[in-house]
Amino acid sequence: MNDFTNCPQLYKYRAIDLLPEPPSIDAERGKLIHSVLEDIFELPAADRTFESAVDLLPESWSAQLEKTPELNALVLDEKEWMDRAQALLTNYFSLENPTTFEPTYRELHLERNISDEVYLHGYVDRLDIAPTGEVRIVDYKTGKSPKPGWEDKALFQLRVYALLYWQNHGVLPRMLKLIYLGDVKTIESQPTEAQLTSTEKKLNNIGSEILTAIETGHFPTRKSKLCDWCFFKAICPAHVK
Structure with a gap:
């Protein structure tokens, strides 16, 4: 629904035509952080610390690489990648204390x-x-x-x-x-x-x-700043003359 409201043509490419897209580095970073924040609640409340979250990163990253091997070509500097992930986890722990509640x-x-x-x-x-x-x-x-x-x-x-x-x-x-x-x-x-x-x-x-x-069969294009990040821009009628 977000795709359709942003651009019906994008919705068509993704939901109707099912055109493949390469992995997005930002989306994959989001998946990694989400995985860690999901897994940390498997630990006893007292163990849900920043250090425990960081310890979960390597295993989560390995599982992600196994599922999406194309990431090996996208992540050229793994240390920088992991440092950025740790920084995002630092930010999470400054906003919430997961030792103080139990998610349902x-x-x-x-x-x-x-x-x-x-x-x-x-x-x-x-x-x-x-x-x-x-x-x-x-x-x-x-x-x-x-x-x-x-x-x-x-x-x-x-x-x-x-x-x-x-x-x-x-x-x-x-x-x-x-x-x-x-x-x-x-x-x-x-x-x-x-x-x-x-x-x-x-x-x-x-x-x-x-x-x-x-x-x-009418999926109009909707040009916006989001077009610059759209993988389908090269084939989109709004940009191909």
Whole structure:
């Protein structure tokens, strides 16, 4: 859905045509950090330290290289790569103390049919349920936080998760939390029923637009600054004359 709203043509390349893309160095760094932050909660609370997180890095990195061997050609300086990963973990531990709480779910799969023709699903990085029942949805980002005025767009993903959880479990999450490790910032929001109802309407609208595009075969391009990072720019009608 993010791809379609950013550029319907990009959605077509990825979701309809299923064109292959090379691994993204930033995305792969994110996967590495996410893996470590998931695994550290396997340890007893007292052992969830920065040093333990760093100790998990080599094994997580080896598993990632085995799964995506193309990374060997992308990561030319492994020491620099690992130093950057350690810096991001340092930033995480300055924002949260994982020894003080127990996460209820990690990589929680949420799913629901939002219409007869549209199935929606996603994976939540972490979902915490307090002893008193309050639900907190947490998402890690290894990049930098959005510029002022763009926070609402960043929170859309978590509102979708909140909507799915609310619809499936009948509990309105109390807190949405985005953790940005790139610049050591967090964004928090307390979702309301009105916000999540609005999110559901937006999802249905996007779903209808996707179905119309599939039926008509019309996936318009949408030029923006994001084009400079798009692998498909070389074949995109907006850039190929």
